[in-house]
Amino acid sequence: MFHIHCPYCDEWREEEEFHPRGQAHIARPEDPAGCSDEQWGDYLFFRDNPRGIHHELWVHAVGCRKFFNVTRHTQSYEILETYRIGERPRFTRDNPDGVVASAPESLDDSDIATAAQEVRA
Amino acid sequence: MQRYSGFALARHALSHHENWQRQWRNPTPKAAYDVIIVGGGGHGLATAYYLAKEFGVRNVAVIEKGWLGGGNTARNTTIVRSNYLWDEAAALYEHSMKLWEGLSRDLNYNVMFSQRGVLNLGHTLQDMRDIQRRVNANRLNGIDGEVLNARGVQEIVPILDCSKNARYPVMGASWQPRAGVARHDAVAWGYARGADALGVDILQQTEVTGFKIRDGRILGVHTNRGDIEARTVGCVTAGNSGVMASLAGLRLPLESHPLQALVSEPLKPVLDTVVMSNHVHGYISQSDKGDLVIGAGIDGYNGYGQRGSYATVEHTLQAIVEMFPIFSRVRMNRQWGGIVDTCPDACPILSKTRIEGLYFNCGWGTGGFKATPGSGHVFAASLAKGEMHPLAAPFSIDRFHSGALIDEHGAAGVAH
Numbered sequence: 001m002f003h004i005h006c007p008y009c010d011e012w013r014e015e016e017e018f019h020p021r022g023q024a025h026i027a028r029p030e031d032p033a034g035c036s037d038e039q040w041g042d043y044l045f046f047r048d049n050p051r052g053i054h055h056e057l058w059v060h061a062v063g064c065r066k067f068f069n070v071t072r073h074t075q076s077y078e079i080l081e082t083y084r085i086g087e088r089p090r091f092t093r094d095n096p097d098g099v100v101a102s103a104p105e106s107l108d109d110s111d112i113a114t115a116a117q118e119v120r121a
Numbered sequence: 122m123q124r125y126s127g128f129a130l131a132r133h134a135l136s137h138h139e140n141w142q143r144q145w146r147n148p149t150p151k152a153a154y155d156v157i158i159v160g161g162g163g164h165g166l167a168t169a170y171y172l173a174k175e176f177g178v179r180n181v182a183v184i185e186k187g188w189l190g191g192g193n194t195a196r197n198t199t200i201v202r203s204n205y206l207w208d209e210a211a212a213l214y215e216h217s218m219k220l221w222e223g224l225s226r227d228l229n230y231n232v233m234f235s236q237r238g239v240l241n242l243g244h245t246l247q248d249m250r251d252i253q254r255r256v257n258a259n260r261l262n263g264i265d266g267e268v269l270n271a272r273g274v275q276e277i278v279p280i281l282d283c284s285k286n287a288r289y290p291v292m293g294a295s296w297q298p299r300a301g302v303a304r305h306d307a308v309a310w311g312y313a314r315g316a317d318a319l320g321v322d323i324l325q326q327t328e329v330t331g332f333k334i335r336d337g338r339i340l341g342v343h344t345n346r347g348d349i350e351a352r353t354v355g356c357v358t359a360g361n362s363g364v365m366a367s368l369a370g371l372r373l374p375l376e377s378h379p380l381q382a383l384v385s386e387p388l389k390p391v392l393d394t395v396v397m398s399n400h401v402h403g404y405i406s407q408s409d410k411g412d413l414v415i416g417a418g419i420d421g422y423n424g425y426g427q428r429g430s431y432a433t434v435e436h437t438l439q440a441i442v443e444m445f446p447i448f449s450r451v452r453m454n455r456q457w458g459g460i461v462d463t464c465p466d467a468c469p470i471l472s473k474t475r476i477e478g479l480y481f482n483c484g485w486g487t488g489g490f491k492a493t494p495g496s497g498h499v500f501a502a503s504l505a506k507g508e509m510h511p512l513a514a515p516f517s518i519d520r521f522h523s524g525a526l527i528d529e530h531g532a533a534g535v536a537h
Contacts, residue, residue: 042372
């Protein structure tokens with residue numbers, strides 16, 4: 001059973017409250033009509049399927065009902081981070097230890113708390 | 122190969138059963154083969170067996186990183202049926218069913234194929250409409266099937282709660298009498314023994330770590346026991362197919378999910394058929410040992426841990442108790458997971474790739490066991506001839522770009 005931190009509620013909740021929605025960061029082609037069959041098929045059906053670090057889209061279905069992203073290891077199942085839509089992951093396949101090179105891209109705690117208050121308001 | 126028979130059993134009894142031959146050899150890898158099969162599960166071993174037996178290709182290696190049938194072959198709920206909706210899928214699964222019917226004799230190995238029938242329950246009007254459509258499609262394709270009402274279902278399974286008081290009352294079912302179950306380990310072992318006797322080298326504890334590719338052509342594989350050459354390589358690695366494809370620089374439309382099953386403590390015979398329900402989401406049969414064999418849905422997220430989530434166990438058992446209140450106090454003995462490679466249209470991929478000589482047979486998702494003989498047979502034909510077998514051709518990976526999907530979510534659903 002996962003214990004998942006919802007980055008919008010800023011609370012740890014049980015897996016049962018959430019639904020996984022597949023791979024994260026899949027951008028819809030800007031001009032669908034201009035896509036070749038190859039490009040459109042790739043967008044619709046082809047997904048990463050790594051044995052290792054994977055970025056996923058989850059929804060807090062019976063909580064705030066917001067979508068957010070999860071970086072998870074598909075073999076150990078360890079959740080390395082959860083982050084909001086629009087943010088970039090800290091842990092990636094090229095950077096599995098989440099070493100922060102310069103300024104952190106994720107929000108710090110106070111920002112999350114403020115954002116959570118805004119959500120609740 | 123030592124043949125198995127009642128007479129052999131009696132003869133070996135005289136020597137206290139100490140002189141039975143090993144079922145297959147444990148050879149050292151040769152430097153080159155005509156064909157390499159990556160993956161020693163049921164589908165891979167069946168492919169090797171039919172290559173050697175029917176297509177005269179005997180210089181074959183099956184490379185398995187663990188032990189034979191240690192993956193999904195030994196982790197499924199052993200259900201065999203062929204009542205799929207679309208012509209392409211129905212033809213493939215029915216081809217398999219026909220091979221199942223003669224398999225024990227063909228392999229001289231008792232795979233304990235028991236045609237005890239499969240019920241797919243309907244709990245809503247829409248379920249019943251879908252069942253009628255599917256059964257009609259099956260009959261047009263020459264596959265046996267009947268639509269039953271609740272009374273008909275009750276006659277076959279007296280212990281099923283068919284009353285109107287159920288939370289999701291049973292309205293009827295589709296019934297395929299020729300469907301049933303088989304002994305999954307025996308399928309892997311029987312194919313392995315048959316293939317080995319025909320000269321196939323089965324290399325266990327040998328992991329493929331890369332593919333040798335030059336100018337868009339496959340030349341062999343790299344393994345932890347050295348390089349092995351072959352100009353034809355068939356990759357039959359189920360849940361690990363995405364990883365294998367990435368080693369060859371390919372991408373597949375697959376996602377690997379854990380699918381779990383569980384068995385109860387052994388009971389006296391109480392259920393002599395297979396009952397599946399898409400709607401309450403569970404399926405159940407009773408093994409010859411007496412255990413209830415229970416399965417349900419996949420975990421929603423990708424995963425390679427061969428276990429499943431507790432939430433899914435709970436949902437599964439809720440469904441079983443909903444259908445069979447009589448089982449509410451049965452204790453579960455064991456639970457495990459297998460990694461299934463699910464495809465967007467719930468149909469497999471049997472296909473060439475853009476690398477010449479490299480083939481994939483994968484994407485069987487939650488329902489590959491039933492297809493073991495047919496999948497092996499058509500894949501062997503394709504590897505031997507260099508052209509996809511007519512039954513395999515519609516399952517090309519090209520369909521995800523052409524749009525010619527074969528949507529079997531209805532027939533695959535929970536029904537594995």
